[in-house]
Structure formats: structure tokens, C-alpha cells
Amino acid sequence: xxxxxxxVGTAIASLAVLSLAACGSDxxxxxxxxxxxxxxxxxxxxxxxxxxxxxxxxxxxxxxxEQEEIIEPGSWTVENREGGGSxxxxxxxxxxxxxxDILAVASNVWLTNAMVTxxxxxxxxxxxxxxxxxxxxxxxxxxxxxxxxxxxxxIQAAEAExxxxxxxxxxxxxxxxxxxxTLMRESGATWRFLSFASGGERRTALLRGDAxxxxxxxxxxxxxxxxxxxxxxxxxGDEASPLFPDVPTTADEGFTEEVPRQVRYGLAPPGxxxxxxxxxxxxxxxxxxxxxxxxxxxxxDAEGLFRSSEELxxxxxxxxxxxxxxxxxxxxxxxxxxx
Amino acid sequence: MLDxxxxxxGGFAAALSLTNLFYAFLGVLVGTLVGVxxxxxxxxxxxxxxxxxxxxxxxxxxxxxxxxYYGAKYGxxxxxxxxxxxxxxxxxMTTLDGYALAKQGRAGPALGIAAxxxxxxxxxGVIGLTFLAPVMANVAIQxxxxxxFGLMIFGLTTIVLLGGxxxxxxxxxxxxxxxxATVGSDIVSGTSRFTFGQLELLDGIDFVLVAIGxxxxxxxxxxxxxRTTHKLFEVPRKLRELLPTWDDIKRSRFAMAQSxxxxxxxxxxxxxxxxxxxxxxxxxxxxxxxxPEKFGHGAxxxxxxxxGANNSETGGAMVPLLTxxxxxxxxxxxxxxxxxxxxxxxxxxLFTEQSDLVWTIIASMYIGNVICVLLNLPLAPLFASxxxxxxxxxxxxxxxxxxxxxxxLSNSGFDLYLLVIFSVIGYAMRLLDIPxxxxxxxxxxxxxxxxxxxxxxxISGGSxxxxxxxxxxxxxxxxxxxxxLSTVFGRGNAFRKKVLEEDE
Numbered sequence: 001x002x003x004x005x006x007x008v009g010t011a012i013a014s015l016a017v018l019s020l021a022a023c024g025s026d027x028x029x030x031x032x033x034x035x036x037x038x039x040x041x042x043x044x045x046x047x048x049x050x051x052x053x054x055x056x057x058x059x060x061x062x063x064x065x066e067q068e069e070i071i072e073p074g075s076w077t078v079e080n081r082e083g084g085g086s087x088x089x090x091x092x093x094x095x096x097x098x099x100x101d102i103l104a105v106a107s108n109v110w111l112t113n114a115m116v117t118x119x120x121x122x123x124x125x126x127x128x129x130x131x132x133x134x135x136x137x138x139x140x141x142x143x144x145x146x147x148x149x150x151x152x153x154x155i156q157a158a159e160a161e162x163x164x165x166x167x168x169x170x171x172x173x174x175x176x177x178x179x180x181x182t183l184m185r186e187s188g189a190t191w192r193f194l195s196f197a198s199g200g201e202r203r204t205a206l207l208r209g210d211a212x213x214x215x216x217x218x219x220x221x222x223x224x225x226x227x228x229x230x231x232x233x234x235x236x237g238d239e240a241s242p243l244f245p246d247v248p249t250t251a252d253e254g255f256t257e258e259v260p261r262q263v264r265y266g267l268a269p270p271g272x273x274x275x276x277x278x279x280x281x282x283x284x285x286x287x288x289x290x291x292x293x294x295x296x297x298x299x300x301d302a303e304g305l306f307r308s309s310e311e312l313x314x315x316x317x318x319x320x321x322x323x324x325x326x327x328x329x330x331x332x333x334x335x336x337x338x339x
Numbered sequence: 340m341l342d343x344x345x346x347x348x349g350g351f352a353a354a355l356s357l358t359n360l361f362y363a364f365l366g367v368l369v370g371t372l373v374g375v376x377x378x379x380x381x382x383x384x385x386x387x388x389x390x391x392x393x394x395x396x397x398x399x400x401x402x403x404x405x406x407x408y409y410g411a412k413y414g415x416x417x418x419x420x421x422x423x424x425x426x427x428x429x430x431x432m433t434t435l436d437g438y439a440l441a442k443q444g445r446a447g448p449a450l451g452i453a454a455x456x457x458x459x460x461x462x463x464g465v466i467g468l469t470f471l472a473p474v475m476a477n478v479a480i481q482x483x484x485x486x487x488f489g490l491m492i493f494g495l496t497t498i499v500l501l502g503g504x505x506x507x508x509x510x511x512x513x514x515x516x517x518x519x520a521t522v523g524s525d526i527v528s529g530t531s532r533f534t535f536g537q538l539e540l541l542d543g544i545d546f547v548l549v550a551i552g553x554x555x556x557x558x559x560x561x562x563x564x565x566r567t568t569h570k571l572f573e574v575p576r577k578l579r580e581l582l583p584t585w586d587d588i589k590r591s592r593f594a595m596a597q598s599x600x601x602x603x604x605x606x607x608x609x610x611x612x613x614x615x616x617x618x619x620x621x622x623x624x625x626x627x628x629x630x631p632e633k634f635g636h637g638a639x640x641x642x643x644x645x646x647g648a649n650n651s652e653t654g655g656a657m658v659p660l661l662t663x664x665x666x667x668x669x670x671x672x673x674x675x676x677x678x679x680x681x682x683x684x685x686x687x688x689l690f691t692e693q694s695d696l697v698w699t700i701i702a703s704m705y706i707g708n709v710i711c712v713l714l715n716l717p718l719a720p721l722f723a724s725x726x727x728x729x730x731x732x733x734x735x736x737x738x739x740x741x742x743x744x745x746x747x748l749s750n751s752g753f754d755l756y757l758l759v760i761f762s763v764i765g766y767a768m769r770l771l772d773i774p775x776x777x778x779x780x781x782x783x784x785x786x787x788x789x790x791x792x793x794x795x796x797x798i799s800g801g802s803x804x805x806x807x808x809x810x811x812x813x814x815x816x817x818x819x820x821x822x823x824l825s826t827v828f829g830r831g832n833a834f835r836k837k838v839l840e841e842d843e
Contacts, residue, residue, distance in 0.1 A: 050386030050673045059389065059680055080386065083749070084541035085524075091538065116529060119536050166798065173529060194797045198672075200665025201609055204480045210798050223686045299682065332529075 036275030039101035042076045045093060046105055047086035055080060057264055058105035060296065061133065061287070068290045070283055085113040087120040094122045096269040100276040103130060104267045108175055108260075111316060112323050116173045116332045124316050128277060130266035131284035132307025132315060134297060138179055138236035138262070139218040139247070143206055144229055151234040151253045154213060158189035165191040168202045168211035175262040176215040178326050179236050183250065185329065186257050206230065217262075218243055219300035237261075243301040260322055265312055281309045340470070347469055350698030353398065354706055362399045363703050366406020367710045371718075373407070374414020376744065380427055380547075381411035382669035383747075389673060389680075397681045398696055402703040404677060408670045409461060409653045409704070412613070413711045416453040416646050417722050421446055422737050424555040426744070428546050429613035429649045431779045432621040434554055436634060436641030443637050446726055447581030450719035452639050453646040455588065456595045458712035460647030463599035464606065464654025465704045472690070475607045475655075476662035482608050484794035485805050489815030490608065491788035494615050496819040497622030498777045499826045506826075509777045512768065516781030519544060520789075539753040548754055549782055551741045552761025553768065553775045559734050560766045581720035583639070591643035594624050598647030605648070606655020609665040613652040614783050620648035626822070654704065661685055661697060 044062065048054040058078050065071045081089040086109045096102050104110075110124040140151060148154040158165045169176035172193055184190055194211050196202045199220055206214040207229055214221075214230070218241050224230040225244070235241045236259050238251035250259065266284055268276065287293050288306040297304035307315055327333035353359065373384045384407055391400055412429070419430040420437030433453065440449040467475070498513045499506055522533045523543030534540035598620040605616040624644035625634045634641050659665040664685035666672035678685050683693055690697055728736070745758045768775055799805035807813050 049669065050382065050389055050676060052672070052676075056676050056679055059676070063680065082542075084538045087538050087541065117524075117541070118531050119534070119538065119541075164800065171529065192797055192800070194794060196794070198609075198665055200659065200663050204609070204663060204665070205483065207480055208483050210483050223684050223688060227686070227688060 036100060036273045036279060038279055040072075040075060041101060042071075043102040044076050044078050044105055045081050045089050045102065046078055047081060047089035047109065049080055049082045052082075054086075054105060054107060057107070061105060064290070064292045064296060065283065065287050067292050068287060070286050070290075084120060085117055086110050087113055087117065087122075090120075090122045090124075090127070093127050093267065093269050098271045099269050100272050102269060103280060105133075105264065106267050107264050108262055108319075108323075109173075110267070111319060112173060112327075115323060115327050115337050116334060118334055118336075123320075124265075124267060125320060126270060128268040128270055128272055129309050129312040129316060130268050130277060130280045131288075131309060132263060132265045132305065132312040133284060133288070134264055134302045134304045134306075136175075136217045136262040136264075136302055137219075137239075137241055138176060138215055138259075139221050139232050139241070139244070140234045140236065140250075141206065141214045141216070141221050141225065141230040141232050142212065143209065144231055146212065146231065148212075148233065151248075151250065154233060155183075155187045155189050158191045159187070163190045163192060165213070166194050166211040167191055168194045168196065168205045168214050169216070170197075170202070171195055173327070173332060175260055178260045178323070179215055181326055181330060182257055182259050183255060186255050203230075217300070217302070219302065222301065239303065241301055242298065258322070260319070260326065263315070263319070265307070277309050343470060346694060346698045347702060349695065350700075350702030351705075353695065353699040354402065354702035358399060359402055359699065359703060360706065362395075362403040363406050363707045364710055366403040366408075367410040367413075367707050367714060370407035370410020370412075371414040371711070371714060374411035374426065375417045375722075376426070376740070380670075381408050382673060384411070385670055385673040389677060397678075397683065398699045400677060401674065401696070401700050402707075404674050405653075405657075405700060405704055406707050406710075408674070409650060409707060410711060411670075412461075412650050412653065413454060413457050413715050415649070416457075416642070417450065418740075420449045420453065420642070421722060421725055422555060422740075423558045424737070424741065424744075425550045425779075426547070427613075428550065428779065428783050429617045429645070429652075431550060431554075431614075431776060432617045432645035433642055433649075435621070435776060436636075436638045438558075439635065439637035440639065440642065441723075441726060445637065445639075447720045447723040448583040448587050448639065449642050450722055451581075451583040451716060452587055452591055452643050454712050454715035454719060455583065456591060456598065456643035456647040457650040457715075458708055459595045460599040460602055461650035461653060461708045461711070462705065464603045464651035465701065465708065466654070467603040467651075468654040468657050468704070469701055472658050472662055475658045479607050479609055479659045479663060479665070482811070483809075484791045484798060485809045485812040486815070487608070488788055488791035488795055488806060489812035489819075490605075490615070491784050491791060493815045493819040493822070494618055494784050495781065495788065496822050497618055498780055499823060500622045500625050508771075508773045512773050512775065513777040513781040516778035517785040519549065519778075520782050520785040537753070539751060543786070544757060545748050545754065546779075546783060547748055548745055548757050549761050550779055551745055552758050553765030553778060555737060555741050556758070556762035557765030557769050557775070559737055560762065561769045562730070563734060581723055582716075587639045590638075591640045593627070594620075594640040594643035595647050597623055598644045599651045602648035602651025603655040606652035606667065607658045608655075609659045609663075609667055612656070612667050613649045615787075616648040616652045616655075617645035618780055618784075620644040622822075650708075657701075657704075661689055 044058050046054040046058045055078060062076045066073045081092045089104065090110055093104050106124055114120040114123045142148050167180045172195055177193055180193065194205060196205060199216065202214060203224060205211045221230060222243060225232055232244055232247045234253055235247050235249045238249055240249055241247060266280060268280065285306060288304065294304065324333060369384065370381060373381060385404055415427050415430045416433050416437065418424040418426055419433040420441055423434050423438040425431040425434050437449045440446065498509050522540055524541055525532050531541060601620045602616045621641060621644050624640055625631050656667040656671055659667060660671045660675060664675060666675045675685060683689065745754050748754055765775060795805050806816065
């Protein structure tokens, strides 16, 4: 009996070793000076566990690249480096300095985590930008029987009763919270923020009446809107949604200040060669021009905005300033940030 | 109703195809194996297998995933009963009576009753999913933070039923569990608490480390210290004694029935999950038992109840997953990801738009439960003979399994240090006769209760009255109060009787 048990153990251990080996550095790990050779196996680091937002995005991107035959099936594998918001994943990428067979699919938290978490130092800006993939489009939804017909109705109600109405969303440093924050700043109205870990819980909180508005990706909201459970009051930003062309944008409603964006992008460890940057940037660009990708962007109602390595680097700098300002306002910025 | 049966019939026709049967069997087999090993749980396995979704049709991969999910629950009882290792939080209650039975040479019957109860309750859970999904989805929507807080408080009060000899020691243990649960990031503000600048502690302490430390390793240490020369486990030679008797099954009837209902009901509530279901089911079983004193000393129904609830929960958890897109656990979160990768948005429309797929998955769960019990019943005597190994070999083996399990959580050496610390704490608790189960219960439920309370306070603007104004929350709080009072009162009575007897 021990034998069977140990065999099972061995089998699983060898599986683990195999998968580790697969993630290993065959072909990569070259120094920045040596000529770059495209690796056979690439590891894609994400900051969430399996099934989380970052994980799903990375797997979708890989699936599309395989479908478009940009990469060999099975050659890019996801590695979940969960923990500390995104700190574990960022630090892990920092440790891989110079490795050219590993990259990460990142989002805002890679940049903002260090601003709001004591003890977290490295951010997106310390890593090598590869390419910007797309940015999420946010919608502002209410329960189908909500009294608010327009964004202005809601804002006026919130002004009449300061800090009483409730916005439901993710963590209080996430992008939906910050979009709400910019709306509050510009209108002078205030409301509360209610956090839930999963989108499903946020949705049911709105349907139950525990919250008054819900800011989320329009792709997530679309089903509930089509089912008649929710109504959209506005689209965040200045660009209308192709999925809901009749819904006004916050800019239409008089909010001119730029709202923070939730972006998805590729990063590499620091100190990789220009050849490697060009190679990965090229692959992502090829993806961004494909039909599979435009279908994906359409279905998720995202904004398919490709950014080159350089453009992404510049964008991240701008985004840093924007977020520092927002977190200073909310009092969430930690004392030592950037020092 | 007729529609449902029609749909289910169609689902069975599809699920019984050779390919789908194969994936159901494969899923259950893999699930049982990973369930047996602590550390490598179903969610880790599912994440390894998630890339399969690109090469398999949706039905096949979801059948496979669901099979792993409940297969692991069947397997999870094995180490809990045999080695006192709860690989998952839902198996903690199983260790209490399961391991006690194993020590009495009744490991086989304990494993057997776990499989039978899992099958009965698991099937009833799927029946619930089949017929009650739309109704229960509405219940799930109505269950907000205040209601959740009420349920968690009720769950926490079951601690008074767990404390072995002394309620006070149970409370000490629970308080320590609550303290441990505060390590990590504060739920509301995100501020770090008691992390001492360690990034590894930002997300809190992993349950598996605490459970393996205070249960399994502490058990080994205590036995080694006693320099056990006598045989620790009685192991019968006859095959008949390796399976549950009719008497065992009869004793477990009520446990199977109540755990089926409780498991399904609690499974439907987003975020409550199998752990809460198993805790409450054990508590209910003990509270209404005619022989509560047997619990913790090898009551067979003390194995049937938590194991049943744990498996009935699967059917319940599929309700919010399929109808609302709410994953109740890490494993269902991966299934949700698989659905999304296929371009299927779980939600109210999934049942109408993807009717064939949904019903195939549901039908496969009936089949999977049959496969589980057919696979696990014969395995019970086989696994039970592990205990024939002399302890000089068994203990080092257990330690190795524990260390590998702990390390495999996140491939981090830091976790091993934590494991050592919890082993020492567990050992000290054993010497002081402080029960470990309340610690784990509080460790799991504490943060859930805290989060629900914080959310309730945001909704109400800081007024506690929301907790008694919402009817469901009020009901749970009243139940919790009744449970506390009746236990304290009951103890008072017992004490008075004892004094009277001594007087005579």
C-alpha cells in the first residue's frame, strides 16, 4: 500500500518537476549583450490565482495568439505568482533580471500597489515595458427599478444627502473606485464605497438594493443590462461604447476631467536586450491587428488601444502621476512612496 | 417540472456518451488522488489543467473539472481519518471522530461511511441543483453582508459544542484562531496588520499550514514523546471489519439527511462554502444526538455529518456559479474562468442559451457521484491497511507528506517556518489539553465574519441595528443566542445533577 501511495506521490512530483522544467530557461536567460534568440518556451507571469482577472486575461491573450498562429500551441505557459496584491509577482519579475523567456501580463495594480501598500517597493516602472494591449471600458449601472434615470439624477441625489448613497465595486484602490473618486471630485457630491471580492457579489448587491450604483467593465454589465436587471446611466470617459451607442459618456454629462483607465499590458524583467523587446512587441502588435483580437475586443466591449514599448513606458509615467494625485486626495498614499 | 425532467433526460443522453463518461471517470479518479494528498488540492489541480480548455469541447472539460472538484472532496476524508491530516478546511471536522475511530481500529468503517454519506448527500445536493436552481438563486441574491454575518456568528457559536472537556479551553483556542486570522491586509482599508514587513504575510496565513501543524504534526510529536511501545492502532484482519456495519449506517441516517439539506442550503450562499457547511452539520448532529458524549471519541455519525455536508455543498455551490456567475470557492472560480474562456458568460441567461451544456454538466454530476462511491468503497479497506505500517515508518512518512504539502502551497521556504511554528503551538496545545478544532473554526470563520460586518457597516452608515432589522440576519443571531444559552444552561443542569448525586 505504501508503494501505491508513494507512486502517486512520485507521479505528481514528476509532473511538478516537468512543469517546472517547462517553465525553465531553455533557450532564454541570455545576457543583454548576446544576440537575442526567440525562446521555445515562454513563461507568462500573472498576479492572480487561477480564475482571477489577471489570470483569465493572460490565458485569453495566449489562446488568441495560438489561434492566430503567432506562437506555437503550448509554448507560452501561465505561471501564477499570487500574493500581496501583486507584490509577489512584481518582485518575482524583478528577480528574473536579464531573462528573455519570461514576461508578465499586468494591469493597474502592478503600478498602484506600491502607492497604497506599506512595504511594497517595485512597480511596473521598474520592469521593461513590452506593449500595451487594451483598456477596459467602464459603465455606470443602476438597478432596473432605480429612481435615477440619468447620471445627473444620481449626482443630485448624492449632493442632497452627502455620503449616504453607495457605490459597489472591487477594492477601494481599484480603478472603479478611482473613477468614482474623480466623479465625486468634479461634482462635489460624495457617496460611500462598498467592496466585494467577486463581480457576482457586486452584481447581487446592486440587485438586492444594498448599493445604488455599480461601476464595472461594460462587457461584464452587458448581460444584466440585456436581461433587464440593470440600466446603464453613463459610460466612463469620452468615448461611447459600440455595444451601447445610446448611452451617454461622462464627458457628455459634463465631466471633462480625464478618468483613470484600467489598462492591460505586457512587461518583461529589467535588463533585457533591445532584440527581445522588439520581438515581443512585434508579437503583441501582430495580435492587435488580427481578426480574432478585434472580435475579442468587440465581445468584451474593451478599447483595443495598442501601445508600443516606448508608448507604454510614457503612458505608465503619466498614469503614475495621475494616481499619486488621486491617492493623495483620498489619503491612501503611503508616506514613503517614491522615496 | 416536466421541462426540467426533459432537459435532464437530454443531459443524461449527452453525459452518457463514451467520451463524456471517460472524462467524468478521469476527473473523479484524479480528484480522489489529489484529495488524498494534502496541499495539492482541487484548485491547484484545476489550474494545472486549465489549459486543457483549449483542446477539449466545453462539456468535456467542465465534466472533467466538476469530477475533480467532488472527487477531491471524497478523497479529502482519507488523510483526515487515517492520519489526522485535514488537507482542506472542510475536512477538519472529519478528523475529530474519524481519527478517533481509526485509533480504535475502525478506520475502514469510517472511510466507508464517509464514502456512503458523501454519495447520499452529494446526490441529494445535485437533485437540489436540478430542481431548485432558479428558486435558490433568488435566495442567494437576498443573502447580503448582514445575513452573512448572522450565519458566521451562528457558525462561530458552534464552538461551544466542540470544546472537549472545558468550554473555557474551547474559547481560548477560538480566540487564538481569531488572532491568527487578523494577520494580513485589513479588509476595509487594505492596511497591513501584523505582517512584520513580510510580503509573504500580506495575504494572511494559509489554512493548510495551520491545519497540518496543529493537527497532524502535533499528533506525531505527542505520540513520539509518549514513546508509544504499544500498538497505536488496532488493525483488524477480517475484511468484514473493514467496512461499515448496518448498525453504523443506521446510526448515520439522520446525519446523512440533515447534512444533505444543510450542505446544499449553505452551498448556495455565496462565499460560505463547504467548511461552514461541515462545521454546522457536525454541530447540529452533536446537538441533537442521543449520545453527544461519544462525539470526539469515535462517533460514526460524527464522520457522516461533515462528509455529507461537504459533498452536498457541491450541488449547492453550482447554483450561484451557473445562475449568477458567483464562485463560492477557489475551485469553482477556476470553473468560472473556464466558462469565460469558452466565451460563456455565466448568469441568468446561461440556463436558457446554453441549456444543453448546463444539463449535460448536471447529469454528469449524478453519474460522477456513482463513480465516486464505486471507486471509494473498495478503496476504504485498502487505504485503511496503511495503518498496518509500524509507526517507526509511518511517522516519518507522515512528516514528509506534511512538509511536501506545505511547501507545494506556494513553493516558499517561509511557509515551512510557519509550519514549524504551528507544529510547536499545536504540540503545546495538546499538552495543555486545549482542543484544536475551535482554533481552526475561528481562523476560517473570523475573517468572513469581519468582512461581512465591515460591509454591513458601510451599507448602514455605521449603525449596528442593520443586523437585527434584516429578518434573515436576526433569525441567525437568535439561533446563535439560543445555542449558547441552551448549552450553558444544559451544562448547569448536568453540574447540578452531579452535585446532587454526590450528596446522596
